Amino acid sequence: MNRIKQAFKDRLWLGVIIVGLFAGLIGGGIALGINNLVQHHEEVTSTRVPAGSNKSGGTKVNKNKADLNGEASQAYKSVQGAVVSVINKQKVQQSSGTLGIFGYGSSNGSNNDSSSDNKLETASEGSGVIYKKSGNSAYVVTNNHVVKGSNALQVILSNGKKVNADLVGADSATDLAVLKINAANVKTVASFGNSNSIVPGQDVLAIGSPMGSEYANTVTKGIISAKDRTLKAGTDGTLTSVIQTDAAINSGNSGGPLINMAGQVIGINSMKLASDTQGSSVEGIGFAIPSNEVVTIINQLIKNGKITRPSLGISMVDLSNVTSDQQQSVLKLPTSVSKGVVIMDVNSGSVADTAGLKKYDVITKLGDTQVTDAGSLKAALYKYKVGQSAKVTYYRDGQQHTATLHLTKSADTTSTDDSQQDNN
Structure with missing residues (x-):
């Protein structure tokens, strides 16, 4: 009897459970359905899209909460008036006459009436910065490649006024040039800061006319990426120390200033250095000539109109361009010597001739600087002034020698040679 009662209870509870589960499933489904509907x-x-009036859809301009007188803005304002666009004008041949089947000619088929005129047209545009005002004259520093080949020069001031400019002097080795303009409309003059005191990570601004005067006084911001990069500058490949920055520097920025947050010029931007070095357009890598170098060069250009540097009076090739067999058989160099320059010719009466240097001597050191190629030799030589002396280390017939160079001869480095065999 107890077993029957217990079995009945178990079945009862089982039924309750089944009914509960079934009710739960139905309830859950209903809830889920209701939830999906909601x-x-x-x-x-x-x-x-709501119906009704659109009159409440208006808005307003709120007060600008940004700091309009931040450090960068103040730095830009302090020097912006001194930044100019430089226009390089060159002569363009123009022929007059009727355009016939075979070119220009007179309408009667004779060439006797044809003529040509030289008209000045804009060949290129760059940037510059006014750094000095003296009496009625003001002076602008820019890049040599900005003014190269010009038949006339013009400067567009920050207020848009266009004035004529004279070329005071230019130096291809450092890619710098100085122009003189009338100071009547010059209100702002930039000052130079010490480029030896800059540090990587420091904020800087580049100001100029990227892509031409249409975008004059464009400012870009970046940092000093490196303060002492060594690049080949000028047409003779002379090594020079430059500032690297990630501030955008484009074609037309050349000659414009790189300034610190105090508004001081710490470098002169040069797009040519970037394009020559990279071989293609790159992002975030620009170069500027340090202000300390700029001041040294422009002061000499103002004084003499050119830069006079010591000359050795030799022609040379890089040792790396000489085959290993020739290094052994002709130059008789020890295997430990792999870098330097080979003297190919010595001018009679030159500094090198007076010091006893000869053809096929291999120069490996000048002063305390190791010579690896022609560029490094020139860079080391250009640290000296005419009238000073320098010690040179060289190899002849496998033996190391030293001599003293009395740098009494000079060379005008505003014109250079692009040939494989360098001259100095």
């Missing part, structure tokens, strides 16, 4: 309604309601 969610669908909300989606339709939230995405449907």
Whole structure:
């Protein structure tokens, strides 16, 4: 009897459980269905375009909460008036006459009436910065490649006024040039800061006319990426120390200033250095000539109109261009010597001739600087002034020698040679 009662109870509870589960499933389904209906309604309601008036859809301009007199803005304002665009004008041949089947000619088929005129047209545009005002004259520093080949020069001031400019002097080795303009409309003059005191990571601004005077006084911001990069500058490949920055420097920025947050010029931007070095357009790598070098060069250009540097009076080739067999058989160099320059010719009466240097001598050191190629030799030589002396280390017939160079001869480095065999 007890077993029957217990079995009945078990079946009863089993039925209750089954009914509960069934009710739960039905209830859950109903709840899920209701929830889906609610969610669908909300989606339709939230995405449907509301009806009614559009008058409440207006807005307003709020007060600008940004700092309009930040450090960068103040630095830009302090020097912006001194930044100019430089226009390089060159002669363009123009022929007059009727355009016939075979070119220009007179309408009667004779060439006797044809003529040509030289008209000045804009060949290129760059940037510059006014750094000095003296009496009625003001002086602008820019890049040599900006003014190279010009038949006339013009400067567009920050206020848009266009004035004529004279070339005071230029130096291809450092890619710098100085122009003189009338100071009547010059209100702002930039000052130079000490480029030896800059540090990587320091904020800087580049100002100029990227892509031409249409975008004059464009400012870009960046940092000093490196303060002492060594690049080949000028047409003779002379090594020079430059500032690297990630501030955007484009074609037309050449000659414009790189300034610190105090508004001081710490470098002169040069797009040519970037393009010659990289061989292609790159992002975030620009170069500027350090202000300390700039001041040294422009002061000499103002004084003499050119830069006079010591000359050895030799022609030379890099040792790396000489085959290993020739290094052994002709130059008789020890295997430990792999870098330097080979003297190919010595001018009679030159500094090198007076010091006893001869053809096929291999120069490996000048002063305390190791000579690896022609560029490094020139860079080391250009640290000296005419009238000073320097010690040179060289190899002849496998033996190391030293001599004293009395740098009494000079060379005008405003014109250079692009040939494989360098002259100095």
